[in-house]
Amino acid sequence: MAELRYNTLVKYIITALSLLSIFLSSCSTMNNRQTVLAAGDISADLVSGDAEALSLQSGTPFLFETEILPAPAQLDALWQGLAASGYDFGPSGEITVLDPDDDSWRRFSSSREVEVWFQRHAPSKAALVVIPTSSGRLVLIIDRDRRDRKPLRGLKVEEM
C-alpha cells in the first residue's frame, strides 16, 4: 500500500516537473509578436547603419546569403558594408515569421555547406523572419530563445 502511494507521488512529481519545464521553456521562447518586435529592432539598426549594435547581436558562424562567416571581424565588415551600401532597409510592409522546415536552407543556397550549417548551427528555436523592403525582401534567421544574447544568425537580401 505504502509502495503504491510512493509510486503515485513520484508520478505526480514527474508530471509537475514536466509541466514546469514546458512553462519555463515557453517563457524563454519569443512568440511571433515578440519575434516581429525583435526583427523590427534589427531592421531599425540596419536603417540607422548602427554596425556596432548589429555586431553585438550577431552570432557566429553567421550565414550571409551563400557564405558562412565564422569570424567576428567578417561580421564587422558585413555590417559596416551594409551601412555604407545605400540600400533602403526600411520595412515596406508586414513582417512575417516562419518556422524553419527541412527545406529552409534552400532559400539561402543549394549548397551542401549551407544544408550542414542549418543542421549544425541554426538554433533549435530559430525563426525565419521576412521583412519586405522597397526593392525586395530581407530574410533574417533569428533565435527565439530569449537567453541568446546574439540572436541574429543569418541574413539574405532578396531582390524583387
Added chain:
Amino acid sequence: MMKRKNILCLLFLMMFSGMLWAESGVLSYLEGRVTLEKPGGPQMSAEIGDTLVSGDTLYTDSKSFAEVALTSGSTLSIKEGSVFNFGEIVDSDSSSGKRGFFRVLLGNVSFKFKNLLHEPEIGTPLSVLAVRGTDFTVYTSPDGASLTVVSDGLVEVSSGGQTTLLAADQGVEVSAGLGLGETFDARKGFVRYDAFVKQALSRLEENPVLVIEAYTEQLENYIEEGKYFLDSFDTNMVELRAVKGKVPEIREKEGDEAALIYIGDSLGPLQERGFELNGNYRYHFISALFLRRYVISSIYIRMRTLYLSEPDNPGWLAFAEAYGDFINLYEQRLIPLLEDEDL
C-alpha cells in the same frame, strides 16, 4: 596469442611514437573577446590557460588581443580582428614526422621564436613563410593579400613558385593576381595594417574579376594536388592490406622473429607513407576550404555590399559571374572530398 599481439602493438607504437609528437600552445594572455574553435566543434569563449593543439582556430574580436606561448618557448601575439589556425603539416625531415604550420587567415599576428629547431612554417591564403629568424609580423587583409615584415632574423616568403628572403626591417607583399611583390624597407612600428587593408581592398574593387580568377586557379591547384595525394593514399592502402594479410602466414611458417622483421621491412614503410599521404591530401583540401571560408566570403561581403543598391551594375555582374565559376568548382569538386565535420 595475446602476447604476440602485444609485441606487434608495441612495435607499431615504437615505430610511430615520434609521429605522435605535436607542437602545442597555451593561451597565456587575452584582452577583450577571444573565441576558440576546435575542429568540428562549436565556437567557445577562450580563457587564459586554454591549450591549443593542431586544428584549433582562434578568433579575436575588435579591440581584443591574444597571446599564445608555444611549448618550444616561442610566443605569438594575435591582434584584433584576426583569425589564426594552429596546425601541422607532414615533414619527413623532422624527427617527429611533423612540423607546425600556422595560418594567418585574417588580421595581424606577430611571431617571436626562441628555439630555432622547432620553427614552424607560416601560411597565409597566398604565401608560405619559412622561418629562419626570430621576430616578424604577418598581416592578412580580407582579400587574402598578405604583408610580411621582419624585425629580426630572416624569413623566406614563397608564393606561386617565386621566393624572396627578407632580412630585418624588410617587408614584402603578396596579392592575388599580382603575386610576390618587390622587397621594401619596413620597420615593424611604422607599418600600418589599416593602410595596407585599405590599399588591398581598393585594388580588389578596381579588378575583382582578376582576383577571383586567381583564386579559382589556386582552388583548382589545391584540388588537383590533394586528389593526387588521395589517389596515392588509396593505392598505398591496397598495398598495405595485401602486405598485412601475409603476416599470419609468415608467423606460422617462419616464426615471430621473421614476422617482426617482415613488418619492420614491409609494413612499416607503407604505414609511414600512408601517414604522409593522409597529411598531404588533408592539407590541400583544408587549404581550399579556408580559401572559401575566409577569403572568398570576405570578398563576397565587400562586393555584394558595394553593389547592393545596383544589382544590374556591370561591375557586379562581371564579379558575380567569376564568383559563380569559383563556387561551381568548389561545390562540384571540393565538397565531395570533404567530411561534414570540416564544413
